[in-house]
Structures are given as structure tokens and as C-alpha cells.
Amino acid sequence: MTNLAVVGAQWGDEGKGKIVDLLAHRFSLVARFQGGPNAGHTVVFDGKSHALHHIPSGIFHDGVVSVVGPGSVMDPDRILGEIDGLIAQGVPVAERLRISSRVHVILPHHRTLDGAYESRLKGEAIGTTRRGIGPAYSAKMQRLGVRLADLADAERLEQTMAQALDCGLRDLLERLGEPVPEPSEIAALARGWWERLGPLCCDTSDLLHDALDAKRPILFEGAQGTLLDVDHGSYPFVTSSSTVAGGIPGGLGVPPRAVERVIGVVKAYLTRVGAGPFPTEETGAFGDQLRDAGNEYGTTTGRPRRCGFFDAVAARYAVRLNGLDALAVTKFDVLSGLDTVKIAVAYELDGERLTTPPACAHDLARVKPVYEVHPGWEAPSERPRRLEDLPESARRYLDRLTELCGCPLGLVSVGPDRTETIIPRGSLLEEYGCSAT
Numbered sequence: 001m002t003n004l005a006v007v008g009a010q011w012g013d014e015g016k017g018k019i020v021d022l023l024a025h026r027f028s029l030v031a032r033f034q035g036g037p038n039a040g041h042t043v044v045f046d047g048k049s050h051a052l053h054h055i056p057s058g059i060f061h062d063g064v065v066s067v068v069g070p071g072s073v074m075d076p077d078r079i080l081g082e083i084d085g086l087i088a089q090g091v092p093v094a095e096r097l098r099i100s101s102r103v104h105v106i107l108p109h110h111r112t113l114d115g116a117y118e119s120r121l122k123g124e125a126i127g128t129t130r131r132g133i134g135p136a137y138s139a140k141m142q143r144l145g146v147r148l149a150d151l152a153d154a155e156r157l158e159q160t161m162a163q164a165l166d167c168g169l170r171d172l173l174e175r176l177g178e179p180v181p182e183p184s185e186i187a188a189l190a191r192g193w194w195e196r197l198g199p200l201c202c203d204t205s206d207l208l209h210d211a212l213d214a215k216r217p218i219l220f221e222g223a224q225g226t227l228l229d230v231d232h233g234s235y236p237f238v239t240s241s242s243t244v245a246g247g248i249p250g251g252l253g254v255p256p257r258a259v260e261r262v263i264g265v266v267k268a269y270l271t272r273v274g275a276g277p278f279p280t281e282e283t284g285a286f287g288d289q290l291r292d293a294g295n296e297y298g299t300t301t302g303r304p305r306r307c308g309f310f311d312a313v314a315a316r317y318a319v320r321l322n323g324l325d326a327l328a329v330t331k332f333d334v335l336s337g338l339d340t341v342k343i344a345v346a347y348e349l350d351g352e353r354l355t356t357p358p359a360c361a362h363d364l365a366r367v368k369p370v371y372e373v374h375p376g377w378e379a380p381s382e383r384p385r386r387l388e389d390l391p392e393s394a395r396r397y398l399d400r401l402t403e404l405c406g407c408p409l410g411l412v413s414v415g416p417d418r419t420e421t422i423i424p425r426g427s428l429l430e431e432y433g434c435s436a437t
């Protein structure tokens with residue numbers, strides 16, 4: 001079986017957790033390549049909802065090793081909280097989880113800085129989770145960061161922290177009126193973190209290469225979404241890492257050819273959490289209706305998500321950036337019962353028709369979507385198991401959506417549970433033995 005990547009093809013929260021969970025049992029490793037505790041994947045099975053932030057969604061499967069790769073950033077207290085929650089549920093985390101020795105550590109002052117920047121940006125705030133992800137990535141790029149392996153030597157870490165403070169961190173915190181950490185405080189925290197995280201720490205690229213050599217398949221799990229990518233998203237309203245499939249080789253230390261197939265996850269409509277342009281946003285009663293029907297509140301922050309219609313311009317952009325082989329369309333059940341459903345097929349900006357998003361966020365904020373209007377449908381009386389069980393207008397909507405995106409349909413999700421899934425015959429997900437039961 002070939003290696004597979006699952007990435008978000010919108011502004012995140014597409015339901016990647018459910019898709020990874022459906023596929024994970026077929027793979028020997030599930031690897032996260034970017035992001036930190038700003039991710040929030042929800043997996044539902046046996047009538048229970050499980051929220052994950054740091055840990056890949058493969059953790060619930062016996063015989064599958066979950067990997068947090070060096071392209072991620074990690075908050076030790078948060079990952080330990082997540083680990084304890086999983087252990088309390090009987091998940092053998094020590095057997096199933098490995099964290100890269102090269103992963104960068106989110107330190108308390110990174111969270112402080114995240115909050116301070118957001119507060120100062122006021123109306124222009126990015127809407128980050130304030131969990132320190134951006135400042136931890138900044139420290140990494142400045143070569144003043146702390147990696148998991150560095151926690152093993154608290155004395156050396158104290159020196160690294162003193163250097164970081166001398167290189168401008170102290171001035172910055174003082175100017176912002178924020179507390180300056182003592183290097184010895186960070187070293188003391190490091191000792192406690194290392195005691196618990198040290199046994200899970202290893203060279204994860206070695207693990208992945210062993211799997212590649214032995215032809216044991218790997219599932220690459222994306223977080224956030226393509227439109228939040230630091231290079232290709234609606235900058236500056238983006239996350240601070242590379243969320244696209246191209247980020248996998250760098251984020252994990254595997255060759256690009258290891259990423260053999262890529263599935264993009266899209267909601268049947270569109271949501272965005274935090275600030276930034278959203279051309280198809282519905283701000284009135286209809287947006288509220290979608291939010292309630294889809295329970296669109298953030299897994300990580302609980303913030304209400306902004307809601308709107310499916311944007312085929314943005315999705316087609318994501319198909320091309322990631323080289324998507326199939327689309328997994330989620331939350332299809334949420335659209336049932338509407339009179340009409342719209343899809344944005346192009347944008348208009350200053351009298352010009354655009355078929356790809358403009359580079360500048362202020363231009364994206366000004367575009368007018370050009371809509372196609374489709375008839376709605378009622379929810380089927382029984383849970384649909386095959387595409388043929390869906391009403392005709394629902395099937396037509398899916399056909400048109402995939403046609404506009406230029407990508408075949410791989411899966412339709414009609415509810416949060418593993419069993420509420422339609423795998424079209426002959427689709428890529430069927431090839432991967434993906435099953436809803």
C-alpha cells in the first residue's frame with residue numbers, strides 16, 4: 001500500500017480528525033508534520049467524542065505508532081495533559097507515541113508574546129489561539145529556540161535561555177511590559193518535562209525511514225488548512241507553518257517521493273475561525289443557521305466559527321497546491337433542508353473576473369463571489385450508506401463541486417461518527433480499505 005497524506009483544503013476544521021481515524025488502522029505510522037496545540041481534531045467513536053491537539057489521530061489504533069515530527073512545535077504541559085487524558089481512557093500512550101528530539105518547545109514567554117501581539121494588533125488581530133505557536137516558530141527561525149532534546153541538559157538550557165534574553169528577548173518583553181523569565185526557572189521546568197517526555201523522545205525521521213525501507217505504509221496528518229499556510233494562505237491571517245503537502249518532507253525529514261498520494265478534506269460549505277478575509281461568508285441569519293446546524297464552535301478555543309458557502313475558487317487553488325488525488329467532503333448532512341445551496345465559481349475584483357485567490361488579504365477582502373445556485377434537498381429518512389441513497393439534487397451538488405475543483409470524490413461524511421460515512425465505489429479511499437464500520 002502507498003503512503004498517504006491527509007490535508008485540510010480550506011481554513012482548517014474540515015474534519016481531518018475523522019478521516020485520519022477512519023484510515024489509520026491501515027498504516028504502521030501516523031505522522032504530524034507541522035503546527036502545535038493550535039490544532040484541534042475531534043474523533044468520534046463508540047458514542048464518545050475525543051479531542052486531540054498535539055497527538056496524531058492514529059493514537060486510538062492498536063499497532064499504529066503516532067509521530068510528532070520536527071516541523072511541529074510542542075507545549076510540554078499541554079501534551080502531558082493530553083497524554084494523561086488518553087492514559088485515563090486506557091490508551092497505551094508509551095507504546096504508541098514518539099516525539100521528535102528536534103521538535104521546538106513552546107515556552108511560557110512564547111504564550112505571553114502571542115497574547116501581547118494579538119492585543120496590540122487590536123482590530124487587525126490575526127485571531128491566533130494565543131498558545132505561543134507563532135513566537136515559538138519565530139524563535140526557531142532566529143536560531144534561539146529550544147528543542148525537546150535540549151531539555152535533557154538543564155544547565156546548557158539555562159545558558160541558551162540567557163543568550164536568547166541577551167539577543168533581544170529581554171528588551172522585547174520589557175518594552176511590552178511583560179515579565180522576563182529567569183533562565184533558572186525555565187531550566188527547572190525543563191527537568192520536570194524531560195522526566196516525563198524523555199522516554200517518548202527519539203529521532204522520528206529514523207523511525208519513518210525504517211518504515212519506508214520496510215515498505216510499511218505511513219499516513220501523514222495535516223493540521224489547520226491550505227488557506228492558512230504561511231506562504232500560500234491569506235497572509236498575514238495565516239498560521240505560522242507550512243500546512244500544504246509540500247510541507248511534509250521538510251517537516252518530517254522524509255524524501256518528497258515518500259508522499260505518494262494526497263487526500264484533501266473540505267466541508268460541503270465553508271468556515272473560518274478568527275480574523276481575515278472570507279469572500280463567501282454569510283453574516284446574517286443564514287450564517288447563524290449553518291453554525292448551529294454544523295455545531296461550528298472551535299475544538300481548541302470554543303470560539304464560534306464564521307460560516308458561508310462553498311468556495312470553489314479557494315478549493316481549486318488547494319487542489320493544485322497540494323496535488324490532491326481525491327476530496328473527502330465532510331459535514332454533508334449539515335446542508336440538508338435548505339431551499340437552495342450556492343457555490344462560488346469565480347471572484348470579481350474591480351470589474352475583473354478572477355479564478356484564483358489574489359495574493360493580498362486586502363484584495364481578497366474586496367472580491368465579490370460569483371455564485372451558482374443549486375436546488376437544496378431534504379435529509380434522507382435513513383442514514384445513507386451509498387451515494388445512491390442521497391437525494392438526486394444532493395448527488396448533483398457533489399458532482400458539480402468536484403467538477404469545479406477538478407478533483408475526484410473520495411468520501412462523503414454525513415455525520416461525526418465513524419459509521420456515518422459514504423465511500424464511493426472505486427474511490428481512492430476504497431483502495432485504502434477505508435470502511436465506515
Ligand code: GDP
Pocket residue numbers: 008012013014015016017018039040041042043044224294298299330331332333334413414415416417
Ligand atoms: P479537524 O481539525 O479538521 O479535525 O476538524 P474539527 O475536529 O475541528 O471539526 C470537525 C468537527 O465536525 C468535529 O466536531 C467532528 O466530530 C465533526 N464532524 C466531522 N465530520 C462530520 C460530519 O460529516 N457531519 C457532522 N455533522 N459533523 C462532523
